[in-house]
Each structure stands twice: as structure tokens, then as C-alpha cells.
Amino acid sequence: MTDNARYTQTRTFHGSVAKLAASLAIVLAACSLSWEDWPATGALLALALAGLAVSGMPLAELARRLALFSPVVALLALSIPLSQGFSSGWSLAATVASRATVSFLAGLWLIHVLPFDEMLLTLKRLRIPDVCISTLSFMHRNIFVLWEETRRIRTARKARRFGRTDRLDEWRAAIGLIATLVIRSLDRGDRIHRAMLARGWDGHFRHWQKVPASDPGPVEPS
Amino acid sequence: MHIPDGFLSTPVCLATGAISIAAVGYSVYRLKHSLADRTIPLAGMVSALVFTGQMVNFPVLMGTSGHLVGGVLAARLVGPWAGCLSLTLVLFVQRFLFADGGLLALGANVFHMAVVGAMGGYAIQAVVTRLLGRTTRASVIGTVVASWITVMLAAFLCCLEFALSRDSLRGFDLGRFLVLMILFHAFIGIGESLISGGIIRMVSFRRPDLLYQSEPSRVTRPGFPTAQGLLIALLVTICLAPLASSLPDGLDSAIQQSVSVRPEVDSPSLFGSYEGIFGETTWHVWSVILSGLIGTLVVFAIAVILGRPYSGSDDTTPGDPSD
Numbered sequence: 001m002t003d004n005a006r007y008t009q010t011r012t013f014h015g016s017v018a019k020l021a022a023s024l025a026i027v028l029a030a031c032s033l034s035w036e037d038w039p040a041t042g043a044l045l046a047l048a049l050a051g052l053a054v055s056g057m058p059l060a061e062l063a064r065r066l067a068l069f070s071p072v073v074a075l076l077a078l079s080i081p082l083s084q085g086f087s088s089g090w091s092l093a094a095t096v097a098s099r100a101t102v103s104f105l106a107g108l109w110l111i112h113v114l115p116f117d118e119m120l121l122t123l124k125r126l127r128i129p130d131v132c133i134s135t136l137s138f139m140h141r142n143i144f145v146l147w148e149e150t151r152r153i154r155t156a157r158k159a160r161r162f163g164r165t166d167r168l169d170e171w172r173a174a175i176g177l178i179a180t181l182v183i184r185s186l187d188r189g190d191r192i193h194r195a196m197l198a199r200g201w202d203g204h205f206r207h208w209q210k211v212p213a214s215d216p217g218p219v220e221p222s
Numbered sequence: 223m224h225i226p227d228g229f230l231s232t233p234v235c236l237a238t239g240a241i242s243i244a245a246v247g248y249s250v251y252r253l254k255h256s257l258a259d260r261t262i263p264l265a266g267m268v269s270a271l272v273f274t275g276q277m278v279n280f281p282v283l284m285g286t287s288g289h290l291v292g293g294v295l296a297a298r299l300v301g302p303w304a305g306c307l308s309l310t311l312v313l314f315v316q317r318f319l320f321a322d323g324g325l326l327a328l329g330a331n332v333f334h335m336a337v338v339g340a341m342g343g344y345a346i347q348a349v350v351t352r353l354l355g356r357t358t359r360a361s362v363i364g365t366v367v368a369s370w371i372t373v374m375l376a377a378f379l380c381c382l383e384f385a386l387s388r389d390s391l392r393g394f395d396l397g398r399f400l401v402l403m404i405l406f407h408a409f410i411g412i413g414e415s416l417i418s419g420g421i422i423r424m425v426s427f428r429r430p431d432l433l434y435q436s437e438p439s440r441v442t443r444p445g446f447p448t449a450q451g452l453l454i455a456l457l458v459t460i461c462l463a464p465l466a467s468s469l470p471d472g473l474d475s476a477i478q479q480s481v482s483v484r485p486e487v488d489s490p491s492l493f494g495s496y497e498g499i500f501g502e503t504t505w506h507v508w509s510v511i512l513s514g515l516i517g518t519l520v521v522f523a524i525a526v527i528l529g530r531p532y533s534g535s536d537d538t539t540p541g542d543p544s545d
Binding site: 088097103145203 | 224226227228229231232235250253254258259260261262263264265266267268269270271273274275277278279280281290295299307311312314315317318319320321324325326388393394395398399401402403406416417420421424425428429432
């Protein structure tokens with residue numbers, strides 16, 4: 001059964017919407033609480049952690065994500081008392097940090113229980129414009145293609161480089177890498193567009209509808 | 223750096239989200255006419271490009287690193303509308319694939335990076351490029367200036383939204399927070415300028431055909447739509463100016479409350495007070511209308527001067543190696 005056919009089942013759609021709504025509800029609740037409401041914030045934190053535990057997210061993955069997220073929020077929260085010479089703003093910083101942490105965990109649970117392709121199909125059913133969904137789908141496919149391209153360019157540069165490099169050289173190399181990526185990706189986009197035109201592309205994606213096995217008729221595009 | 227949930231209040235997140243939806247919706251509307259069937263492959267590829275470009279790290283200090291934001295770069299490559307859509311999609315994927323940035327704050331992030339970054343950045347670089355003469359050098363300088371200004375503008379807006387998010391800022395000096403944020407983002411802006419300018423410079427010399435060339439406006443001289451807009455603005459001024467409140471505005475009120483000793487002599491100003499032109503209270507309504515009309519006409523004149531379409535007389539192409 002294809003993803004699209006599986007997704008035509010109402011149960012999957014309602015489940016995805018419920019997951020989105022649950023995550024949003026936790027974020028909304030967390031953002032309405034201040035640092036002084038720590039029991040309620042703690043309850044929401046426990047709820048988000050319980051959700052992550054039930055979803056089967058590996059502890060190492062959770063730790064890795066938290067390690068990436070924590071410095072950013074710590075920097076942002078600490079900038080509030082830092083701007084006041086550390087004489088005030090601590091309560092505000094604690095509120096920002098607690099809200100952000102609970103919301104981050106709720107968001108992490110959402111992306112763990114709702115795969116990206118299912119998210120796109122849910123948004124499509126929620127009447128988000130087709131051009132946005134199709135472009136997102138196209139982008140999602142090409143992120144991995146371009147990442148592979150980046151690795152190839154980087155490997156080729158390393159193979160041609162000898163000796164130590166200073167920071168200026170690294171900046172030059174990184175700028176050159178992205179500029180090369182710009183040229184190659186836009187050329188690739190142009191080639192893909194022409195290939196799409198050759199296959200009858202008129203600006204709209206078409207999805208094949210699920211046809212029961214007993215139906216002897218041909219499969220028609222919707 | 224993306225704004226996480228909790229930094230801004232829910233009403234501010236909803237307000238910035240509404241602005242972002244309107245801006246992205248307008249971008250999609252414009253793309254249907256300008257790019258048509260190229261919208262999805264081009265915007266999708268540029269989104270993937272910006273996303274991948276953001277994963278390339280630039281070493282800064284003490285083991286820390288920075289990365290590209292890409293609003294001005296995307297706008298310079300595919301124009302303001304596709305650039306805005308691309309940055310929006312990048313932020314969406316970062317949120318729903320990597321939990322980067324807030325769910326409620328997604329609208330604010332789109333506002334800062336896609337609307338201000340791509341649309342605003344494109345407008346700034348277009349003005350700078352035009353002032354400097356539409357050469358490759360002017361294009362690079364325009365990109366550098368636009369990158370720096372958009373980062374600073376985003377930081378300023380972030381502080382403004384932070385202030386609006388708090389019911390009370392008692393004991394909290396917002397000015398000092400603003401200074402810290404602006405100072406911090408001034409360095410981020412320099413990095414963004416160097417990266418975007420460097421990339422546009424290399425692309426300009428290698429493949430200038432890939433850079434976005436704005437189409438000449440259909441209205442090449444002040445015509446009926448311009449006159450219509452001016453007429454509406456003047457009518458609004460005439461009808462609503464007499465309703466202007468006589469009470470001081472927020473800034474005046476704050477100054478009056480905080481400054482105990484007022485100067486004896488007001489500083490000279492052409493429009494120091496709306497009634498200043500006539501001076502008599504009986505002429506209050508007419509003076510307000512006249513002041514409003516003069517202000518509208520001055521702003522209109524500035525808009526017409528800055529908003530003139532490019533003349534096609536400049537033969538220098540962006541890829542001219544003599545630049």
C-alpha cells in the first residue's frame with residue numbers, strides 16, 4: 001500500500017491532526033505559564049517526557065537533541081540578565097528557559113511520532129495551498145541530493161589541499177563551496193524543470209488514486 | 223538564531239504569524255504570474271540550497287561557528303517572492319524535521335528571515351545597486367549592505383516584539399537589552415554580509431545569468447494607478463485628519479511623565495505641532511488637514527523618486543569583467 005493510499009484512511013488523518021493539536025496545546029499551555037507556576041510547568045514537562053518515552057525515542061537521540069538545543073536557549077535566556085548587568089531579569093530568563101524547554105520537548109515528540117511525509121499529507125488535507133505542499137515535497141527530496149553534492153565538493157577540495165590553513169582560508173573555501181553549490185543546484189533545477197516539461201508537467205502534481213484489486217478498469221490520474 | 227517558543231507571548235506570535243501568512247500568500251500569488259510552472263522546481267531547489275548552505279559552518283572564535291541565514295542570497299538569486307517562499311519553507315522544514323525554532327514562534331521567525339530578510343533585503347539591495355550604478359561591484363555592495371541591515375532590523379524587531387510580549391517591564395531596562403542585542407547582531411550581520419557578498423561576487427563572475435534580473439515594471443511612468451493611489455491617500459487625509467486626537471502620543475506622554483522640568487523654549491521644527499502653521503485654535507481643523515496634505519505629498523514625492531523603474535540605458539551588464 002502506498003503512502004498516499006494508506007493516508008486516505010480517515011483514521012490516519014485524524015490521528016495526525018490529533019498529534020498536531022496535542023503538541024500545539026502543550027506549547028500554548030507552556031507559553032501561558034511563568035517561572036512562578038513551576039508545578040504546572042513541571043507537569044507539562046513530565047507529560048512531554050512521558051510522550052517521548054512512550055513514542056520509543058532513544059535516550060541517546062534525546063540527549064543529542066538537547067545538547068544542540070540547550071546552548072541556544074541558555075544564550076538567549078542569559079542575554080536578558082546580562083543586559084541588566086546581572087542585577088535583574090533572572091525571573092524573566094527562567095520563564096523563557098522553562099517555556100522554551102517544555103515547548104521544545106513537545107515539538108520533538110511531534111516530529112518523532114509524525115513523519116515528514118505524513119505531515120505533508122495532513123497539511124494537504126487541511127487545505128494548505130498545493131503549491132506550498134508540492135514545493136516542500138520537492139525541497140525535501142533535494143535536500144539529500146544537495147547534501148551529497150556538498151560532501152563531494154568538500155572531499156574534492158580536501159584532496160587538492162595541502163598544509164595548514166588559517167581561518168581566512170576556511171572562510172574562502174566555505175564561500176567557494178556554497179557558490180559552487182549555488183551554480184550546480186540552479187543548473188540541476190533547470191534540468192529537472194525541462195525533464196518535467198518533457199513528461200507533461202503543467203505546474204500541478206497529480207496523485208494516483210488507490211484502485212481496489214478487484215477493479216478491472218485502468219488507473220486514471222485524479 | 224531562531225526564536226524558540228516562550229520568548230514571545232502568544233498574541234505577538236499570532237500577530238507576526240498573520241503578517242507572515244499575508245506576505246507569503248502574496249508571494250505565492252505573484253509567483254503564479256511570474257514563474258508559473260517553474261515555481262515548484264525553482265523555489266524547491268533554492269529552498270534546498272539555502273537549507274544545505276546553512277549547514278556549512280564558518281569558524282568564528284574559540285571553537286564556535288556561524289552559518290549563513292540566506293534571506294538576501296535567496297532573493298538575489300530568484301527574486302523577492304520566490305526568496306520569501308523559499309526561506310519560509312526552509313524554516314518550516316527546520317521546525318518539523320529538526321525541531322529548530324518554535325512552533326508558535328514560526329510566524330515570527332518567518333517574519334524576520336523571510337519577509338524582512340528576503341523581501342526587505344531585496345528592496346534594500348535594489349536601491350543600493352541602483353544608486354551605485356548597476357555594475358557587478360554595485361550588486362555585491364548592495365548585497366553586503368542589505369545583509370547587514372536586514373540582520374540588524376530583525377534584531378530590532380525581535381526586541382520590539384519582546385517588549386510587546388511583556389505586560390510589565392518594571393525594573394527591566396529595555397534600552398540596555400536592545401543595545402546588547404544590536405551589538406551582538408552587529409557581528410552576526412558582518413558575517414552574513416561577508417558570506418552573502420562573497421557568494422554573489424563569485425556567482426556574478428562565473429555565471430551572471432543565474433542572478434535574478436528584475437522585469438521592468440508595466441507602469442513605466444506615473445499613470446492612472448499612481449494618481450488613483452495619491453487621490454485615495456489625500457481623501458483619507460482630508461477625512462481622517464480632523465479626527466486626530468489632541469492628546470499626546472505614547473512617546474510624548476512618556477517623556478512628559480518622566481521629565482519633570484520641561485524646557486522653556488521648544489526646539490524649532492517645521493511641523494513641531496500640527497497647529498503650528500496657523501497658530502490659531504479656530505483654525506485647528508484646517509491646519510491639521512493642510513499639514514496632513516503637505517505630509518502626504520512630500521512622502522508621495524519621495525516614493526516617486528525612489529520608486530522609479532530602472533532605465534534601460536545602462537549598458538553595463540552584471541557580469542562585465544571590466545567592473
